[in-house]
Structure formats: structure tokens, C-alpha cells
Amino acid sequence: MPIDVSGISEIGTRVDQVQMALIWLMAFCFIACNAVLIYFMLRYRRKSANQPTADLRGSHFIETVWTLIPTIVVIIIFFYGINVWSDMRTPPEDSYQINVKARQWSWSFEYPDGRVEATEMVVPVDTPIKLNMVSEDVLHSFFLPHFRVKEDVVPSQYTYLWFEAKKTGDYHIFCTEYCGKDHSAMLGNLKVVDEEAWQRWLRNEPEPGQAPLSPEQRGEKLWEKWGCKGCHSTDGSVVLGPSFKGIYGKEEHFESGESLVIDDNYIRESIYSPQAKIVKGFTNQLMPSFQGQLKEDDISDVIAFIKSLQ
Ligand code: HEC
Ligand SMILES: [Cu+2]
Known part of the structure; x- marks a missing residue:
């Protein structure tokens, strides 16, 4: 079972649903096929040394059924999957935009007001966020495992990704494309904060009760x-x-x-x-x-x- 991330993002929940549906479908097919196989092995096994081989002819009816049913199932899977995928690839019009830069071996985040942050990306909860991404050197990939979204970050070409967090908290950012020696250290943190903390962060104010840093x-x-x-x-x-x-x-x-x-x-x-x-x-x-x-x-x-x- 994948870790339960339900409630963190809607798309993430739907991706998990597609995956679980496929796993259950495969489990069903596996068990059903093997059950029939075992049944036939026992039912039609050779019972005496000179028993003649059964004379079986094709059946158009059975062949049509076992072609049509899987075809329909596969088409349903296709539409179910592409429906989630197209929502995953279509950022809402009013998304808040952040520019993401990847370089060996760190992430940086540029906000609309020109502010640049490294390693930690702070975003408001319940707000669609669109990331415009580019690499300064080699191929990287931006991955938010809790949100089930990722996208390659490529030199000299922009790619994008969007997500919306439904729960405040800290989540991993991984580079998920091998990009050289310190690839495994190319980690970041996504900090999802409530509206009040977001406004405070935008104004660069310290958390309440904390002295400003020297x-x-x-x-x-x-x-x-x-x-x-x-x-x-x-x-x-x-x-x-x-x-x-x-x-x-x-x-x-x-x-x-x-x-x-x-x-x-x-x-x-x-x-x-x-x-x-x-x-x-x-x-x-x-x-x-x-x-x-x-x-x-x-x-x-x-x-x-x-x-x-x-
Ligand atoms: C990839 C490794 C690397 C990173 C990351 C790096 N540096 Fe350096 N830095 C060096 C090397 C190597 C030198 C010495 C060669 C030179 O002078 O360019 C140096 C020299 C310096 C010097 C001169 C030191 C001296 O003793 O004369 C300063 C100051 C400095 N770096 C500051 C920084 C700061 C601030 C950062 C982070 C914002 C940083 N460096 C990030 C490798 C790095
Ligand atoms: Cu990388």
C-alpha cells in the first residue's frame, strides 16, 4: 500500500485511486486466470496411459467475448487515467506563479516580487501554485512525492508543474533524475502555511513571539x-x-x-x-x-x- 496522502492534495488522491484501481484489477485477473488454470489442470488431466488427446475446435463466440471484454476494460482505464492526467497538466488560470531553477545540486525559487529563496519553498494553503522550471546545467526532475506530481527540469527549455496543497505542513522536494555526484543530496522542503503565516512571510516578518534574527x-x-x-x-x-x-x-x-x-x-x-x-x-x-x-x-x-x- 502506498503511504496515505489523502487530504494533502486532490490530484494526489486521484492518482492513488487510479493506481489502486489498477492494482485491484490486476489482482482480480491474476486470481481468476490462475483459478481457471488450476481447475482445468485437475479436471482434464490424463487419467490413463492410452487416453486419446481431446479434439478441441475453436469457438468464435468465446474468442469474441475474450477479445471484447478486455478491450472495453482497457478503454475504460485509458479514459479514467487521461482524465486525471489532463487535470494534472492543466494549471488553473489564477495559479500563483513561482520560477524554479535547478542546478547541480540545489533548487532555487523566485517569487513574483523578485524575492529568491533556496532549498525551502513556502506556499499558501488552498492556492493553486504553478512552477515555471528551467535548469542551469544538466537534466533534473522536480518531484513532490506527497502530491504525486513530478516533471523534468531541462536546460534551455521551460517546463511546468502545478499543485495545490489542502493541508499545511512540510513536504519533501526531491530531484528524481540522476544528475551527478550529489544528486541524492539535491533535496528541498515545501512548506505549506496558512493565510496569516503566508502574509507574514511575504512581508518578511518573524514568527510571532520570536525576536528578529541578527x-x-x-x-x-x-x-x-x-x-x-x-x-x-x-x-x-x-x-x-x-x-x-x-x-x-x-x-x-x-x-x-x-x-x-x-x-x-x-x-x-x-x-x-x-x-x-x-x-x-x-x-x-x-x-x-x-x-x-x-x-x-x-x-x-x-x-x-x-x-x-x-
Ligand atoms: C562548489 C563549492 C563552493 C560553493 C558552493 C561555494 N564556494 Fe566559495 N569558494 C569555493 C572555492 C573552491 C574557493 C576558492 C577559489 C576561489 O577563490 O574562487 C572559494 C572562495 C570563497 C571565498 C574567498 C575565501 C578566501 O579564503 O579567500 C569566499 C568569501 C566565498 N568563497 C564565499 C562563498 C559563499 C558566501 C558561498 C555561498 C553563497 C560560497 N562561497 C559557495 C567553493 C565554493
Ligand atoms: Cu538534480
Whole structure:
């Protein structure tokens, strides 16, 4: 039995119904065919050594019946399935639109007001959401297992997906097309919130009863959210890039032979144009540019975070 996701989305519930209907139909056919098979084996088995083989001729009537009935059943399955599928592929006119970008190995979400989020997609409950999706590199696939919907995310071509959540909560986002080394880590979270929390989120307000975050704390969240964490540690160990521990105010040496003291401007440049200065010893690891993804406000939060790691 698939996990019970009824009540989370209407389409998801209907997809499960189609699937269960097919499974029961197959179970019925399997049992019915085997029952007849076993019955015939016993009923018509050879009873003595010189018993002649039965002389059976074709029956047009029986052949017509066993051709027609399955044909009708298969046509019913077709219309039942395509009915659900076409609703699944037809986003309602008034859907709320979010642009989804896939890259090795993370998701980002651009909202109509220009706000860009990574990893976590927040959406309001009871609202159809349409995702306009494209990949920056290889083939990915956006999958909401609880909603039973998925769609490939392809470079240089837009694809779409829509869903409507009927229940608030947190749901998985998976990449479900093998896309390279860290494919299995290409996870996201879909957070479905009620109208009040949605309005608060849109205005960027903290949850009631929670103090607003300090720039350092926001910087730390960004470091996790944008995957900096995967390449930059905070404890001095080198992962794929230099650790952030104690770098602020330290002298940095570059492949070009130049050097400078790490300050706000250098950090900003490293995030927007990582190729401008390559840290000595890191020629074969590429850092992607976060131009257009991290905003100026975010950059100053990241700087505050790096400064705090002395
Ligand atoms: C795929 C791995 C990777 C990711 C993800 C990544 N970086 Fe980097 N980063 C590097 C590498 C490698 C270098 C060193 C080479 C260079 O200078 O471009 C570097 C250099 C830097 C430097 C200069 C560090 C120094 O000691 O001089 C800063 C600052 C930086 N990254 C910030 C970030 C931030 C902020 C993020 C997340 C928004 C991030 N990086 C995401 C790999 C990564
Ligand atoms: Cu992927």
C-alpha cells in the first residue's frame, strides 16, 4: 500500500485511486486466470496411459467475448487515467506563479516580487501554485512525492508543474533524475502555511513571539541555505573551498601571486565574481557565482557571519 496522502492534495488522491484501481484489477485477473488454470489442470488431466488427446475446435463466440471484454476494460482505464492526467497538466488560470531553477545540486525559487529563496519553498494553503522550471546545467526532475506530481527540469527549455496543497505542513522536494555526484543530496522542503503565516512571510516578518534574527544569524542561515556549507567549513577544515574560520582580516594569497587582506569588498567580490581572484591552491575547484541570487542585504549578512567566526 502506498503511504496515505489523502487530504494533502486532490490530484494526489486521484492518482492513488487510479493506481489502486489498477492494482485491484490486476489482482482480480491474476486470481481468476490462475483459478481457471488450476481447475482445468485437475479436471482434464490424463487419467490413463492410452487416453486419446481431446479434439478441441475453436469457438468464435468465446474468442469474441475474450477479445471484447478486455478491450472495453482497457478503454475504460485509458479514459479514467487521461482524465486525471489532463487535470494534472492543466494549471488553473489564477495559479500563483513561482520560477524554479535547478542546478547541480540545489533548487532555487523566485517569487513574483523578485524575492529568491533556496532549498525551502513556502506556499499558501488552498492556492493553486504553478512552477515555471528551467535548469542551469544538466537534466533534473522536480518531484513532490506527497502530491504525486513530478516533471523534468531541462536546460534551455521551460517546463511546468502545478499543485495545490489542502493541508499545511512540510513536504519533501526531491530531484528524481540522476544528475551527478550529489544528486541524492539535491533535496528541498515545501512548506505549506496558512493565510496569516503566508502574509507574514511575504512581508518578511518573524514568527510571532520570536525576536528578529541578527545579521550574523541571518548570514549563518544563508550559508546553510545556499549550499556554501558544502564547500566552506566554519571549523578550519578545508572541504572544497577554504574554511571561513578566522579568515576576516587575514592576508590571503592568490594564484596570480598577488595578495590582500580579506575585507568586506573582497568577500562581496568572491561571492559575485568568484573567478576574479583564485585563492592559492584552489585552482581545480570552481565556485559558482551567486550574482542575481544573493542580494546586497544578504551579502552584508554573510560578511557579518564570516566576521563572527574568529
Ligand atoms: C562548489 C563549492 C563552493 C560553493 C558552493 C561555494 N564556494 Fe566559495 N569558494 C569555493 C572555492 C573552491 C574557493 C576558492 C577559489 C576561489 O577563490 O574562487 C572559494 C572562495 C570563497 C571565498 C574567498 C575565501 C578566501 O579564503 O579567500 C569566499 C568569501 C566565498 N568563497 C564565499 C562563498 C559563499 C558566501 C558561498 C555561498 C553563497 C560560497 N562561497 C559557495 C567553493 C565554493
Ligand atoms: Cu538534480
